[in-house]
Amino acid sequence: xxxxxxxxxxxxxxxxxxxxxxxxxxxxxxxxxxxxxxxxxxxxxxxxxxxxxxxxxxxxxxxxxxxxxxxxxxxxxxxxxxxxxxxxxxxxxxxxxxxxxxxxxxxxxxxxxxxxxxxxxxxxxxxxxxxxxxxxxxxxxxxxxxxxxxxxxxxxxxxxxxxxxxxxxxxxxxxxxxxxxxxxxxxxxxxxxxxx
Amino acid sequence: xxxxxxxxxxxxxxxxxxxxxxxxxxxxxxxxxxxxxxxxxxxxxxxxxxxxxxxxxxxxxxxxxxxxxxxxxxxxxxxxxxxxxxxxxxxxxxxxxxxxxxxxxxxxxxxxxxxxxxxxxxxxxxxxxxxxxxxxxxxxxxxxxxxxxxxxxxxxxxxxxxxxxxxxxxxxxxxxxxxxxxxxxxxxxxxxxxxx
Numbered sequence: 583x584x585x586x587x588x589x590x591x592x593x594x595x596x597x598x599x600x601x602x603x604x605x606x607x608x609x610x611x612x613x614x615x616x617x618x619x620x621x622x623x624x625x626x627x628x629x630x631x632x633x634x635x636x637x638x639x640x641x642x643x644x645x646x647x648x649x650x651x652x653x654x655x656x657x658x659x660x661x662x663x664x665x666x667x668x669x670x671x672x673x674x675x676x677x678x679x680x681x682x683x684x685x686x687x688x689x690x691x692x693x694x695x696x697x698x699x700x701x702x703x704x705x706x707x708x709x710x711x712x713x714x715x716x717x718x719x720x721x722x723x724x725x726x727x728x729x730x731x732x733x734x735x736x737x738x739x740x741x742x743x744x745x746x747x748x749x750x751x752x753x754x755x756x757x758x759x760x761x762x763x764x765x766x767x768x769x770x771x772x773x774x775x776x777x778x
Numbered sequence: 779x780x781x782x783x784x785x786x787x788x789x790x791x792x793x794x795x796x797x798x799x800x801x802x803x804x805x806x807x808x809x810x811x812x813x814x815x816x817x818x819x820x821x822x823x824x825x826x827x828x829x830x831x832x833x834x835x836x837x838x839x840x841x842x843x844x845x846x847x848x849x850x851x852x853x854x855x856x857x858x859x860x861x862x863x864x865x866x867x868x869x870x871x872x873x874x875x876x877x878x879x880x881x882x883x884x885x886x887x888x889x890x891x892x893x894x895x896x897x898x899x900x901x902x903x904x905x906x907x908x909x910x911x912x913x914x915x916x917x918x919x920x921x922x923x924x925x926x927x928x929x930x931x932x933x934x935x936x937x938x939x940x941x942x943x944x945x946x947x948x949x950x951x952x953x954x955x956x957x958x959x960x961x962x963x964x965x966x967x968x969x970x971x972x973x974x
Binding site: 595596597601602608724732734736738739740741742743747748749751752753754755756757758759760763765767770772774 | 791792793797798804920928930932934935936937938939943944945947948949950951952953954955956959961963966968970
């Protein structure tokens with residue numbers, strides 16, 4: 583079984599995956615109270631609801647992650663010594679750099695392109711899925727026809743600025759199939775399969 | 779009872795309310811087969827499903843429409859001699875122009891601003907709601923804090939270009955409350971109240 587490449591991301595109703603100055607507080611605040619999120623950040627308590635189940639399912643089914651360099655750079659400090667991913671991560675970059683281990687998470691820097699990073703991530707994930715993090719990386723995989731699924735957590739806010747999740751995709755429409763809708767009070771979860 | 783100002787619009791997953799060259803075919807194709815849409819366009823037959831009910835409800839509850847000049851200009855020809863609105867329409871413009879009647883629809887050109895257009899539309903709508911058409915007009919009413927509700931019909935496609943529905947909103951976040959989700963095979967209907 584080849585693992586799927588999945589984009590799983592919170593987004594404002596106006597399409598930003600981060601606000602001005604890379605701020606994601608408003609977009610992620612539905613996560614902070616959840617048991618699943620708190621356990622990964624070594625905190626106790628929290629709510630066990632449908633949102634938490636969804637987050638837990640995503641983490642359990644993800645065996646590796648590919649991310650853009652900007653995502654890594656802006657995350658490295660806040661993630662601290664024990665990043666919550668706990669799977670092999672592959673960072674798309676142009677500069678060679680030795681691999682890093684932080685807690686249970688490893689970061690491998692890949693300079694020979696998105697296909698190579700995906701191939702390495704798939705090998706590391708064995709039969710689990712590969713997650714993609716960062717708007718720019720997601721766009722590259724979408725344009726290349728390599729993204730399999732999109733799981734959006736739509737947050738009911740218009741941010742007015744920031745990083746647009748779906749941008750620079752080219753003029754050719756990309757058809758999707760909506761495969762799931764889960765409604766919860768603070769966020770709407772929509773899942774899509776990318777038509778190939 | 780003061781009617782609400784409601785934005786009811788189809789949008790691609792990447793946030794375009796029209797594709798390149800103002801093309802809305804792909805975004806509206808979920809509508810063309812519905813009884814509700816066909817009746818308004820003097821055609822028979824079609825499907826009576828949840829989508830059709832939603833469209834019918836929206837038309838029945840709308841007593842007047844405000845729209846941008848670009849929306850009017852690009853619509854005037856395709857709408858023909860009997861536009862489907864059949865309520866008083868108020869067009870935001872900078873140029874004075876005599877009112878038009880086409881079939882059961884009237885168009886009044888308003889040159890003294892969005893508040894004036896809304897006031898005239900509310901008076902014409904009596905206890906029904908006022909609809910807003912066009913991305914630019916919607917943005918103006920949102921920025922001014924005058925929009926009450928947003929009904930999005932999210933079409934599972936990434937268009938990659940066109941007219942962005944939510945753009946130029948300024949840097950101040952606008953909080954929404956998600957009040958309804960209706961899932962149907964070809965389109966996902968999400969409804970929001972704008973927090974004031």
